[in-house]
Amino acid sequence: MQVRQDNRPLYLLVKERLEKMIADGSYQAGEQLPPEAELARLFGVSRATLREALRVLEEEGVLTRKQGIGTFVNQPRALVERGIEELFSVTESIEKLGQKAGSIIVGLEQAQADKSMAEALNLPVGAELLKLSRLRTADNKVAVYCIDYIPKIYTERLPENASWDGSLFSLLESQLGIYIEQAIAQIVPINADENMAKLMHIRKNSPLLLLKQIHFDRSGVPIFYCENYFRPDFFNFKVIRKRK
Amino acid sequence: MQVRQDNRPLYLLVKERLEKMIADGSYQAGEQLPPEAELARLFGVSRATLREALRVLEEEGVLTRKQGIGTFVNQPRALVERGIEELFSVTESIEKLGQKAGSIIVGLEQAQADKSMAEALNLPVGAELLKLSRLRTADNKVAVYCIDYIPKIYTERLPENASWDGSLFSLLESQLGIYIEQAIAQIVPINADENMAKLMHIRKNSPLLLLKQIHFDRSGVPIFYCENYFRPDFFNFKVIRKRK
């Protein structure tokens, strides 16, 4: 009796078996896999299920499929580093480095949406915002300067004692049930001006990487905007670029 | 003469009809779609085909599906700009701006792979490379400074009269059948030194965006490495960041 003790989907099990066979050398890099029909028979699943497994593996870059030719094993990726295309909060970024994340609040003030900000956040011009300026530290050394602009419609629903010290992502999720799902980031190289240099303990004109980001929730509703100035000696930004 | 008969897959037609219905307001942003079974009936296709259409639309961020709840229409994306996560050659980037791409060759010399380069390109240390330095122009103004390192094993297979003026991507594909599929890019903000400033007709210490890229073919084999210095006043780099 063939029982599936695992309640995980069948195609994931197939995917794992394929991964193992590639890892242990049953199928070498560059080699062609057997036809889908044969693989399906081999694993004892329907071709649709096998194809779902192949689809995931192709999406992960393990395989390449070519119509009319076959399915091939790719070279293993040497670099598995997280790229900037994966969104995480500044707090998470610092913790990923294995360092302790901290915050120093520099400013907390009212602001009004100008034309471009209003457009980005889908608000009327002049809508009230909270402008939050913070220095973010990694092991007590300043690593990022963050300016967040959060619409008042959200901040006024936060409890009085809400803490601005940690991750905005966590605050929005735990207090308001808003899950930040993605962001559009604009990448700008910039030099530290006198003020910024003093705040971040770096020399004037040091190069910084500025990320201007609009954050969206699960439904694609823009939630807040921020400008983050990263010290390039603390962070190593990568991105996977794919041809279309 | 070719009349466009519709050979396109059924699921793409279904996808287009859905997109239209969303665009014309039949299904509003935030609204829940009918169940998959009903939609399949409505379009006269099997549920599997309908689901393929939904899968693509979800991948493109148009829809959100939640098991046990339903399928929902997302807010339309305001920004449809191409992001840096899509790979294109410098030539393509300039042409996308609607400007004329040109090249000025600054240097063409032999080089040997040092440890990090050898590791990146999966070559032995000391392997011979061609180092190609070029200024790339947009409407005859210098926009990018490119240094490409291409293993000799590829360049020696190129014809004598090969032109280094245009896109390396095109050259590799047309002459060697190597299709560059993706790249890993490291993003570094940097200031122009005296030499760079003179070459690019900018002021010393102007901020530049440096992209250090390893390019891979379809099978994941590293092909060549390059360093591109972009003038931020010519290029606007964006990236879509997604939470995992």
Added chain:
DNA sequence: CAGTGGTCTAGACCACTCG
């Protein structure tokens, strides 16, 4: 031409969410 992956169907059951 033969062989490959790509698409499609009809029907079934499972897993999750909510009232």
Added chain:
DNA sequence: GAGTGGTCTAGACCACTGG
């Protein structure tokens, strides 16, 4: 329990690639 999307099957035909 009722309703949703998630998974799975068996079989069929189509479209592309190469010799």
